[in-house]
Amino acid sequence: MSLYLSIAIIALIFAVIFQIAKASEYVSILKGEEASRKQSNKINGYLMIVFLVLGFVGVYVCNEHLYGKTLLAQGASSVQGERVDQMLWITLIITGIVFVITQILLFVFAYKYQESDNRKAFFFAHSTKLELIWTAIPAITLTVLVIFGLRNWFFFTGEPPKNAMVVEVTGKQFGWIFRYPGHDGIFGKKYYKNIDPATNSVGIIWDDKYAQDDILTEQTMYVVKGQPVKLIIGSRDVVHDVGMPHFRLKMDAVPGIPTTMWFTPKYTTKEMREKTGNPNFTYEISCDQMCGNGHYSMKGVIEVVDQEEYDLWLAKQKPQYYTAFPDKDPAAKTAVVADSTATAKK
């Protein structure tokens, strides 16, 4: 009902605008087309200035409302993120200045040089000097931005420090799988044809000697505050992307081609909850590459904890090998305790 009503209202508004517009055409013929053309030229000239002023007011209001919701206001949670934010500010200031100057010039010129009987247009076809100036200035400014940018880029994409912990991230429709290398610190080999969604979600080759202590978890990744983390990223099916807005980083997960990314978290999840005043604050991993109909729900969580808590958590994890082959689990015989942790984990 409301649909038909709104369609009717829109049609009515259209009809009214249309009739007025037609009428104004007839009026202009009566009044003399030249005179009415000049009048509407004036109106549009004033609207240029109105638009400029209201536009800047709009930008201000928009900023008042929304700045607090951006991550810039919250601050970055990783060493990399702080560098990104610093660059964002530099770029924002430079482009902001250009934006304000050029928009003002555009609309002020349009207003000021609107048609007038008293003025003749100034024949000004070119000026090499001016053109050189506005070739050189952008070129120099951009060089500065490129230098800043590339220094950070090589830092982000460079090798992580030696003490980095390593986590393997695998995307699938529609969720995340994390693998920790276990005590030996080395991942077992994997082959995608070994994948079994129930027991071996990334296709670990169990015969590999490094494989049997590998730990698999889903959806939540634990990392330690202050310790660099290197992610080895892959995908099981289509292209996904590990998006970590709070750390200001992201990297595609491509089937068949592993990618890497590293970051150093600066605040634990708990600290961020206090810092933001939001008791539900979570470091979320968003999938940032279209991956199918469940794309919007492909959420992962990063728990940043301190070393102590991490060790406690790690101690509770059971190598995947024992989930795949319960009969080989030494803990299975000592029953009660291990069983309860296993069910708790599920």
Added chain:
Amino acid sequence: MSHEAVLHGHDSHGHDDHGHHDTFLSKYVFSMDHKMIAKQFLITGMVWAVLGGLMSVLFRLQLGYPEASFPWLESILGKWAKGGQITPEAYYALVTTHGTVLVFFVLTAGLSGTFSNFLIPLQIGARDMASPFMNMLSYWFFFTASVIMLASMFVETGPFSGGWTAYPPLSALGDASPGSKTGMDLWITSMGLFVVSSLLGGLNYIATILNMRTKGMSMTRLPLTIWAFFFTAVLGVLSFPVLLSGVILLIFDRNFGTSFYLSDIFVNGVGALSNEGGSAILYQHLFWFLGHPEVYIILLPAMGMVSEIMSVNSRKPIFGYMAMLGSMFAIAALAFLVWAHHMFVTGLNPFLGSIFVLLTLLIAVPSAIKVFNWLTTLWRGNIRFTPAMLFAIGFVSLFISGGLTGIWLGNAALDIHLHDTYFVIAHFHIVMGVASMFGMFAGVYHWFPKMYGRYMNNSIAYIHFWVTMAGAYMIFWPMHYEGLAGMPRRYFDYSIWESFKQFAELNRFISIVAMIVFATQLLFLINFFYSIFKGRKVTTTNPWSANTLEWTTPINPGHGNWPGEIPEVHRWAYDYGKDGQDFITQTTPVGADESHSH
């Protein structure tokens, strides 16, 4: 063919359709007159713009009101809106088709197809295109592509829904997404035909511009519109074949068991696939090798028309003709060297990435030159705010706003945060989507009198401009903030995300403005179609007091454009306000005491 016989009869004997009789079919349907073909492109483009816009209204409805239910939606969309709410399948199909259609069918075919066709022969002084027959084929390939794309929306498994970039493996595996089944086959077929269409068109434009200019029309006397169409055509001819090869490999992967793009894949519910050794990233390189020039294929025609319209309505020469030309050339050349800036986060070699950062930010230099030259063109002019001029000024404003955020995204160290967020949506909609659309509107308003011998209604046009201008900023400006909060694009619903659900209210605001702006475009359409039949009649051959050749033709030029000989050209197109004269047309010989100019 009688057409060609007449066309090639050329200058000496006049041309008034004496040699043959046009039937309805040969005049309006299988026409070989470049002006009619231009109108066909324009109106087909408009149909797609309405459909594409309507799709955006539907998915904005979901984004603005994720919890609401609209029973009428179910009655229109059936199973795609069960219970009155759009399903994720339908949402992604809408987003994908919106992107594909707007980029290729509206802003490529609708923009370049219309105005290259219409203006090239008229402004260079030719009777028609080099090959009118190929030109006709170009339209009909586009039309067929359109029909197939439309048909894809009615197949059981739905149209393709993996994003307009169609990255494999998602686009290659029907088991990964229902839209990648029949819908994707039709999408590929449609795109293939579209590439053929744009190649036929592009080759024709290039051949015509290089070979068929009238006497005296040297390359540097060409209006900037023609230069823009020329660069556009060159970009298209060199880059579209790469897309074609990319999607042909995709057809092989989909149907014949090859592994160009596929490797190490395990699909839920199906199991491990046998494909090994392919690279999903290879497709992205092939796609963006077209995809980035495509951005300039969309932008350059708008830039050319804006330059022309600004000069005419400021009553001043375009400032720095050669610099404008040079910057267009620079943009066109750099367009081929920046494609991987869409791929900074694919795991690209960081050194390679750094080269692409450098080349990408380099594009800002010619872009800045263009902006400053437009500003200087306005400076000390005597500006007439025709609707076309308003849209041209709007174009410059949007090009500045959207261009500057390109400097953010082109810098890999920032892209690593902003990639695939709403910041990108805001950036490319402003700089490429809305800005080029403004170029198109400017072109339609400016050349409508030449197309139909009538004027469009100015009052409606003014409302159209101001609402669209304000609306475009209100829709896309706040999206920058969503992007700065890391909010990813292509999400059906944000309510489960702690980081993004705070924008629910803003999303509703954007959706409401989007619907208002869409409704305003209908006003434009009414104005357009009404004016074709009932608009105020044009009574003079040169209503805008412009210098270019199209205004030397009769008010309603027949096939062949000039009834008598094609006029000779004696000067460039921008002698406005020279030596105290308001304008001096290109056909006016240079006077003995005239001050030296171009």
